[in-house]
Amino acid sequence: MSTPELAEDGDGERAERALPSNLRRDKPLVPVDAVAERALLAVIAIMTFLASLSAGAALLTARASEQWRGAVANEMTIQIRPDSRRDIEKDVARAAEMARGVAGIGEVRAMSKADSDKLLEPWLGTGLNLVELQVPRLIVLRLTGTAGADVAVFKDSLRREIPTAILDDHRLSLRRLSTMANTIILAGLAIVLLVLTAAALAVAFATRGAMAGSRDSVEVLHLVGADDAFIAREFQSRFIRLGLKGGGAGGLAALVAIAALGFLTSSRSASPGSEQLQALFGAFEIGWSGYAVVVLVAVIVAAIAGLVSRFTVRHYLGVLT
The missing domain is CATH 3.30.70.100 (Alpha-Beta Plaits)
Incomplete structure (x- = not known):
């Protein structure tokens, strides 16, 4: 027997009305596991924190390198x-x-x-x-x-x-400084990509676990006419919320860490170590563009969480059918 395919809005509502009482909207399709959810939230926050710090360090090095080149050339x-x-x-x-x-x-x-x-x-x-x-x-x-x-x-x-x-x-020194700065920038960008990849893998594994826990509910939804897009949206919205919470927490922690590092460097500017750091990296000020990059990293993490969960669900449902 073939199941009717539902549209995005009206048919989805009819499918929800046709669900048994234990699968109505008052009980979410994605199973709630407080321990697993908190663990995934912590992982996303840590990943966002590391990616934001790496992006901020790359931006800081790029600005310092530009200043070196302008002063030395x-x-x-x-x-x-x-x-x-x-x-x-x-x-x-x-x-x-x-x-x-x-x-x-x-x-x-x-x-x-x-x-x-x-x-x-x-x-x-x-x-x-x-x-x-x-x-x-x-x-x-x-x-x-x-x-x-x-x-x-x-x-x-x-x-x-x-x-x-x-x-x-100074041409030899300039080439060495440029090589060092470019290496640091590339390393920072590589770390950002690796951290985002690790976050995507963590979300994919969490999504597969959630799908396995709600397999019976998914089969019932298919029987009453819900299509794969309807089910995928349920999982996507759940993991986007997790991504926003974890990304916001990690991004905020990174902003606080960068601001604290800049404050400590400026307050101890008289020490030899601080003077050397300021000569190399400047005053540890990333500016508004740097803060915007940190916020962008948090948004990207949330978007990755939603997209990866959606693709994982669609692939899982394709294997089931």
């Missing part, structure tokens, strides 16, 4: 090492004079010994007497964007006239 430095046989002050003055005569170099700033010593404070701490420590002197050069062959010639002439001077155009 148009800058060069001349490092002059101390030599007991030479007057370092004269060498600094001569190197700065030579740099000002090179086309493509717009600004030349020779750092004093006090400024050079201050650069070591994040690693050595403050209050140290560095009089006896031979600290190299630095000259910062700002490029105008037209520097090319003149800089290469300047590098050779500087080396001949001042043997203790080294011109660093």
Whole structure:
């Protein structure tokens, strides 16, 4: 005997009226298991938390990398090492004079010994007497964007006239920083994809368990004319609600963790470790776009929960029939 196929709205209501009393709407089609539901809710929350943190770290690294590239790409430095046989002050003055005569170099700033010593404070701490420590002197050069062959010639002439001077155009450092940043970003995105995949698998297993627990109810629904879409919607709405609850909890926890980390970093900015972290990642501020990404991850988790449950139910029903 063939069962009539129900439409999306009116026929679905007729099927519900035709159900036995123990399968009416006052008792949900998806069986309620408080322990299993809380476990799945916790899993979804944890997955969302990890995915949100990974997405936030990737965004933070991308912003920091952009700042590095903007600051380093148009800058060069001349490092002059101390030599007991030479007057370092004269060498600094001569190197700065030579740099000002090179086309493509717009600004030349020779750092004093006090400024050079201050650069070591994040690693050595403050209050140290560095009089006896031979600290190299630095000259910062700002490029105008037209520097090319003149800089290469300047590098050779500087080396001949001042043997203790080294011109660093930062291109090697920039490539290393870019490679490191891109690796961190790709790793963060890969972690997000893996976590979302794990969440989808958890929802799929939970859906199959719920289907197995309500197999008798599904068979009765088929007998009274309910189609697969009607049954799939019941499971989908249930798991979307779970996904929204778990995703919201995990996303909120990630926002609190990111905000707390930013607060701790800014409140301890005087410590050497915090200064190094801020130099590498900035002020741990992801901005409104970062918070929007975290919210988007939570919404994606809820959408995955609904879609995976729907596809799992349709596949399960196809095997039954």
